[in-house]
Amino acid sequence: MRDTKTTRPPAPETTADREIRAANKRKILKAASEVFAAKGFDGARIAEIASVAELPKANVYYYYATKEDLYSATFAPLLEEWDSALRILKVETEPAVALRAYVEAKLRLGRKNPLEARLFANEVVRGGTFLSAADRAHIAQSTAASIEVLEAWMAAKKIRKIDARHFLFMLWASTQFYADYEPIVNAVLQVKKLTAVHYEQALECIVSTVLAGVLLD
Incomplete structure (x- = not known):
């Protein structure tokens, strides 16, 4: 039946x-x-x-x-937010405005996600084992788009001729330092925890130094 x-x-x-x-x-x-x-x-x-x-x-x-899946998932949102910050750099925006907004966004993300930022930094130090080929390709592609913006500004004589790749590395290093090495920053500033005031001071210092170096007189 x-x-x-x-x-x-x-x-x-x-x-x-x-x-x-x-x-x-x-x-x-x-x-x-x-x-x-x-x-x-x-x-x-x-x-x-x-x-x-x-x-x-x-x-x-x-x-x-798997633990590997979870590990990769922990820094995936951070990569997406960094992508979003890079998209602030647009050819049609004046360099001084765009660069200030980008530095501000990167500092804000580091303050918002310090653990994720340190985790990603540790992963890179380990050799980027869990960064997939797709992740690496995506990072290269999004960075290439920002390089094109910087080179367009150079061609329009809005900023000095610089190596756009190393310029971006410098911006990443200066903005990530506060999250990745917070204990050192706290020790030097003699504070227990960074506040909005400290991040505002960092913003003004980084932006004024960067703009003084790249903007044409």
Whole structure:
């Protein structure tokens, strides 16, 4: 006799379901950033990440199949935000305005995501093992677009002739230093924690130095 039972389709995901999933992923990524930043990839354990996130270990594996997947996911949002900051540099915007806005955005992102910034820096120091070929290609492509903007400004005689690649490296180094090496910055400034005032001072110093060096008289 043929079985006439039918399998019920899964219930459609509700708005509440999506909100729960999003909240769980945020908790996991925040906890992962803390643990990976403190202990590195090899020293981190999924059980500890789950404990910090206050979720069952099984929940972590539900969203991220492996520790490698979770590790890569922790700095993916940061790369997206850095991309967004680079898009501030546009040919039609005056260099002084665009460069100030870019430096301000990078400093703000470092202050907002210090753990993720340090985690990414540590990953690069480790050799970028978990940066996929697609990640590397994307970074090169987005950087190339910014180089084109800088070279267009040079051609229009809006800024001095410089090596655009090394200019971007310099901007990245100066703006990331405050997040990546915060304990050193705190020690030199003799403060326990950087405030908005310190970041404003950094902004003015970096921007005035950069503009003095690249703007044509």
